[in-house]
Every structure is written in structure tokens, then in C-alpha cells.
Amino acid sequence: MCGIVGYVGSREAAPIIVEGLKRLEYRGYDSAGLAVQRGGRIVTLKKVGKVSHLESALPAGAITGSVGMGHTRWATHGEPSEVNAHPHLDCSGSIAVIHNGVIENYSSLKKKLIAGGHQFLSETDTEVLSHLIEELHKAGGGLEQAVRKALHQVKGTYGIVVMSSHEPRKLIVARKGSPLVIGFGEGEYLIASDPSALIRHTRKVTYMEDGEYAVISAEGISTKTLDDVTIQKSVEELSFELDQIERGGFEHFMLKEIHEQPETIRNALRGRLQVEEGEVKLGGLEQMREKLISARRIILLGCGTSWHAGLVGEYMLEQIAGIPTEVEYASEFRYRSPVIQQGDVVIAISQSGETADTLAALREAKAKGATVLGIVNVVGSTIARETQGGVYIHAGPEIGVASTKAFTSQLTVLALVTLMVARAKGLLHVDYKLLMKELDALPEKVGKVLDGAARIREIAGELKNARNFLYLGRGANFPVALEGALKLKEISYIHAEGYPAAEMKHGPIALIDEHMPVVCIVPKDAIYEKVMSNVQEVKARRGRILAVANEDDDDIGHLAEFVIRVPRTFGFFGPILNVIPLQLLAYYIAVARGTNVDQPRNLAKSVTVE
Ligand code: F6R
Numbered sequence: 001m002c003g004i005v006g007y008v009g010s011r012e013a014a015p016i017i018v019e020g021l022k023r024l025e026y027r028g029y030d031s032a033g034l035a036v037q038r039g040g041r042i043v044t045l046k047k048v049g050k051v052s053h054l055e056s057a058l059p060a061g062a063i064t065g066s067v068g069m070g071h072t073r074w075a076t077h078g079e080p081s082e083v084n085a086h087p088h089l090d091c092s093g094s095i096a097v098i099h100n101g102v103i104e105n106y107s108s109l110k111k112k113l114i115a116g117g118h119q120f121l122s123e124t125d126t127e128v129l130s131h132l133i134e135e136l137h138k139a140g141g142g143l144e145q146a147v148r149k150a151l152h153q154v155k156g157t158y159g160i161v162v163m164s165s166h167e168p169r170k171l172i173v174a175r176k177g178s179p180l181v182i183g184f185g186e187g188e189y190l191i192a193s194d195p196s197a198l199i200r201h202t203r204k205v206t207y208m209e210d211g212e213y214a215v216i217s218a219e220g221i222s223t224k225t226l227d228d229v230t231i232q233k234s235v236e237e238l239s240f241e242l243d244q245i246e247r248g249g250f251e252h253f254m255l256k257e258i259h260e261q262p263e264t265i266r267n268a269l270r271g272r273l274q275v276e277e278g279e280v281k282l283g284g285l286e287q288m289r290e291k292l293i294s295a296r297r298i299i300l301l302g303c304g305t306s307w308h309a310g311l312v313g314e315y316m317l318e319q320i321a322g323i324p325t326e327v328e329y330a331s332e333f334r335y336r337s338p339v340i341q342q343g344d345v346v347i348a349i350s351q352s353g354e355t356a357d358t359l360a361a362l363r364e365a366k367a368k369g370a371t372v373l374g375i376v377n378v379v380g381s382t383i384a385r386e387t388q389g390g391v392y393i394h395a396g397p398e399i400g401v402a403s404t405k406a407f408t409s410q411l412t413v414l415a416l417v418t419l420m421v422a423r424a425k426g427l428l429h430v431d432y433k434l435l436m437k438e439l440d441a442l443p444e445k446v447g448k449v450l451d452g453a454a455r456i457r458e459i460a461g462e463l464k465n466a467r468n469f470l471y472l473g474r475g476a477n478f479p480v481a482l483e484g485a486l487k488l489k490e491i492s493y494i495h496a497e498g499y500p501a502a503e504m505k506h507g508p509i510a511l512i513d514e515h516m517p518v519v520c521i522v523p524k525d526a527i528y529e530k531v532m533s534n535v536q537e538v539k540a541r542r543g544r545i546l547a548v549a550n551e552d553d554d555d556i557g558h559l560a561e562f563v564i565r566v567p568r569t570f571g572f573f574g575p576i577l578n579v580i581p582l583q584l585l586a587y588y589i590a591v592a593r594g595t596n597v598d599q600p601r602n603l604a605k606s607v608t609v610e
Pocket of ligand 1: 302306349350354358403404486490606
């Protein structure tokens with residue numbers, strides 16, 4: 001949520017900043033801005049909308065300088081406008097701040113500063129920081145002391161970069177609750193809220209921790225805690241490649257990421273699913289294995305798509321591994337004083353590993369004594385670091401704002417965890433090796449579903465003008481219905497609802513008429529007949545049925561206007577296949593309606609504010 005890029009070195013800062021911001025644009029695209037040190041003053045440029053607007057407004061040669069910073073914004077306080085875009089300056093124009101997060105006590109700080117004569121231009125919480133630093137700078141002690149003192153007065157979350165024309169060769173960065181990473185180049189440093197903005201320049205990085213700040217100049221970097229204690233940071237190597245964060249010939253990142261799924265699911269299984277040996281090995285859980293196996297209860301936490309993955313996980317863990325499992329919206333869990341008891345294991349599911357609500361819920365659970373684990377995509381992210389163990393999903397960078405490949409990889413990892421636990425508890429009633437082989441076959445089966453993309457595109461053309469959609473599924477496919485509806489809402493702006501198929505007759509059935517597309521997930525599993533009855537109920541009300549059904553289902557064609565075929569698999573692995581057509585359907589409908597698929601309105605990847 002919001003993107004930050006900073007540069008200190010000997011090259012021109014502005015082009016490096018703009019290029020980095022473009023890579024971070026999926027985090028927010030309401031406005032963009034930059035500031036560069038030039039001839040003893042700070043030069044800024046801000047534009048509403050995408051980074052390309054900022055880029056085309058850059059006057060050739062006018063914003064030169066080798067120390068600078070930039071920001072792409074997802075509006076929290078104040079509408080998207082030039083005046084609210086970052087960087088924010090102090091009254092004298094000599095201190096500039098960019099900020100991710102929310103300053104919760106900005107209102108009281110602002111009142112005091114205004115009473116002291118400061119003049120504010122924007123409606124943002126961030127501008128308070130520039131004026132507060134200006135105020136504290138007056139007392140002497142330099143920029144570093146002013147920033148440190150200001151951060152002691154601030155409540156809320158931040159990842160900030162500060163620069164000042166009083167000390168023009170340095171940037172000061174600080175973190176509390178909003179990620180920041182520093183990249184080490186040859187005689188230069190780069191700062192970003194996400195390493196994807198740095199990888200073109202360096203693979204060597206260090207991650208800032210909460211409560212730390214760093215003073216960075218071309219000559220070096222010093223890192224301290226806010227209490228002024230110097231710390232030595234370790235340098236890590238980034239593990240992804242540049243081409244993983246580029247579109248690679250696809251029209252959109254989302255389409256690329258949908259098509260990557262055979263590979264990403266394989267990556268989630270690699271080295272872990274050992275079919276020949278009949279073993280599931282999850283190195284990141286090794287130390288917590290006993291706690292997990294003997295868990296009294298598992299609580300899965302997440303938001304949005306990751307919460308949907310948790311819902312599928314609940315079916316898996318309860319029915320196969322026999323562990324009572326609850327799934328909670330992280331944002332609800334943290335504020336309802338959850339009762340945590342001995343033997344509770346909390347698993348946070350998060351693609352980004354930075355979602356503010358998930359992180360806060362995890363901390364709450366940890367503070368109350370739960371064993372906390374993570375199922376996370378971004379290596380080195382805050383959630384990954386704050387859990388006691390976990391499993392990376394290894395889906396690679398997900399840039400499309402609508403999550404696709406992360407979802408199927410989360411399900412794959414949940415399936416692995418379930419098999420590991422069930423096996424250890426001796427609970428499997430079906431042949432374990434058979435299940436392993438079925439899991440192993442999923443990447444190929446996903447490939448088969450993707451081969452049907454052209455047909456899904458045609459169906460999307462038929463349904464693109466509908467005003468509402470209903471998605472129905474039962475059992476582990478109920479969360480798939482939720483996920484299909486979420487994808488459609490997010491990127492096509494069509495209202496859609498997911499429902500348990502049988503629950504439909506308790507209300508939503510009133511909505512069904514000949515204009516209503518009803519997407520029914522009807523795999524040939526143990527509850528096939530039940531779902532078919534629900535499909536009949538839709539048919540009787542003349543709903544437009546689009547069925548996701550197995551290849552060998554000869555009956556569904558009599559009921560459905562459109563049928564998308566998926567290969568058969570074991571029941572609990574079904575969601576991994578059944579969601580793929582729904583991702584493609586949402587994608588092609590959005591493209592047909594001309595929306596911005598990768599950067600849908602009002603959304604941002606990685607929600608780092610509560
Ligand atoms: C939907 C989507 C969001 C995220 C949610 C959680 O397509 O992307 O609903 O799933 O914001 O994000 P993570 O998984 O990063 O915690």
C-alpha cells in the first residue's frame with residue numbers, strides 16, 4: 001500500500017526513482033511524486049494518477065541531482081490530488097517526507113503545530129511529520145536528532161524517508177509497521193518499500209525492523225534504534241529474478257500470473273512432496289512439528305483471498321487431519337479479545353506478509369501465548385519474520401492486484417500441511433501415496449484447465465453486460481465461490497456474491513431471473529447430487545447457469561447454458577482446479593469491459609493500513 005523509492009549515490013536520481021515507482025505502482029496509483037536535491041534546495045514534482053503521468057511531466061534536465069526520493073500513493077487521509085501527493089514539505093521547503101502507513105495522532109499534533117505558526121497545505125496525516133521535524137530541527141542537533149525526536153511523538157505506523165536541504169547528501173529512513181528495504185549498490189544505496197523496485201540495481205539488501213532508523217549517504221549507512229543504540233544489520237541476497245516481475249509478453253500481469261500456476265504449484269510442492277518416499281517434508285515447520293500435530297485447535301487468519309484460502313484449509317484440516325479448525329478475518333480477530341488456550345496454533349496466511357490486520361492479529365495471538373506460524377509468499381516479509389515457523393508458498397512476485405497464483409499456492413501448502421499432520425496422527429483413511437500422487441498431478445491438470453482459456457473468453461463475451469452475478473459452491477468449493485465473486489468484483493466492478501449452494505434458497509434465490517448469471521461449481525464429489533439439486537433450483541427460476549464441472553459429467557449439459565470442464569481430482573484438491581476458470585472468467589470480463597485489470601480502482605496490493 002503506497003510505494004516508496006529513495007536513491008543516494010552518484011547517478012541521476014530521478015530516472016531511477018521513476019523506474020522503481022513503476023515497479024511499485026501495484027501498491028497504489030492515486031498519485032505519484034518525487035523530490036530531488038538540487039543546488040542547495042529541494043525540487044519536487046507531483047502528479048495525480050499513475051507514475052507515467054509523473055514521468056511525462058518531468059521537465060528534461062530540470063530535476064537533476066543524485067539524492068532523491070519518490071512515492072506512489074494509495075489515499076488514506078485526503079483525496080487523490082496533487083496537493084495531497086507525497087513528498088510533503090515543511091514551511092520553509094527545506095525538509096521533505098514521504099510516508100507509508102497512518103499517523104494516528106496527526107490531528108492533535110497538527111493542532112499544536114498550527115498554533116505554533118506552521119502552515120499546512122494538504123489534508124494528509126503525513127504532512128504533520130515534515131512540520132514536526134522542522135519544529136524539532138530548530139532546537140539544533142541536526143536532522144537525525146529531529147527525526148528521532150519526531151518519531152518518539154508519533155503514534156501509528158510508518159515507513160518514511162526524510163531529506164533536507166540542510167544536509168543534502170543524506171536520506172534518513174525509519175520503519176514502524178510499514179516495510180522498508182535498503183539495497184546496497186556500488187557506491188550507492190537504494191531504498192524501497194518492496195525489493196522489486198531495487199532488483200534492477202542490486203541483489204544485496206537489508207530489511208529495516210520496527211523501531212529502527214538509518215542514516216544513509218553515499219559514503220555509508222548507520223542504523224540505530226529509536227533509543228539511539230547502534231545496530232549491525234545483516235545483508236541478505238534477493239532470491240527472485242528480474243523477469244519474474246515483468247509481463248513477459250502477456251497483456252496483463254494478472255493473465256501472466258494465472259498462466260504461471262502450473263509452475264507455481266509445482267514450486268510449492270518441490271522438495272516437500274516426496275512421493276517415492278511417501279513423505280511430506282516441510283523444513284520451516286520442523287521445529288514446530290510436534291506443536292502442530294498435537295494442536296488442540298488451529299486458527300487460520302487472513303484477509304480477502306488469503307482468508308478464502310483459510311476457509312478451504314478448514315475443510316482440509318478438520319476432515320483429513322481431524323484438528324478442530326477456525327478461520328477468522330484477521331481484522332475481526334484482533335479486536336474481539338479472542339480466547340487463546342494452551343495448545344492453540346495460529347497460522348497467518350498472507351501473500352505479501354505485510355497486511356496490517358493479519359500482522360496485528362498474529363501479534364495479538366502471540367502475546368496471548370499461541371504458537372504462531374505463517375503461510376507466506378514474500379520471503380523476509382514481516383509476517384514471515386515474526387512467526388515461529390512456517391511455509392513459504394514460493395509463488396514468486398505477484399504484481400496483479402487481484403491475487404491468483406498466490407491463492408492456489410496457499411491451497412497447495414495447506415494440503416501439504418494437512419497431509420503431514422494426518423499422516424503423523426495416523427488418520428488417513430485413504431491410501432496416502434494415492435493422495436500424494438494426486439497432489440503431484442495437479443500442475444498438469446491446472447495446465448489442462450488453462451488450455452480452455454479461449455472458450456472462457458467467449459463465455460465472458462456473452463456475460464460481460466450482466467449487472468450482478470451469483471457464485472454457488474458447497475463444501476470446500478464454497479470458498480471458491482467466494483473467491484470467484486471477489487475476483488469479478490475487484491476487476492470488472494460487477495456486483496457479485498458467493499454463497500453456499502444450499503443456502504441460496506434462504507434468500508438470494510429471490511434475485512434469480514433470466515438476466516442473472518449463476519456460476520455453479522459442481523465437481524463429481526461426495527455432494528455432487530446435492531449441488532445438482534441446487535442447480536435445478538436455479539434452472540427452475542430461469543437463471544443463466546455457468547457450470548464448472550468435471551470432464552466426465554454427462555448430466556450438467558442439460559441444465560447449464562455454459563459448461564467449463566475441469567479434470568477430476570481428489571475432493572479437497574478440487575478448489576485448486578475449480579478456481580482457475582473463475583479467475584479467467586473475471587479477467588476476460590474485465591478486459592471486455594475495458595477496466596484496468598492490473599490496477600483496479602480504489603485497490604492496492606498489500607494493505608499496510610488497518
Ligand atoms: C484479492 C486480494 C486481497 C488480498 C488481501 C490479503 O484479490 O488480493 O483480498 O488477498 O488484501 O493480502 P495478503 O495475502 O497479502 O495478506
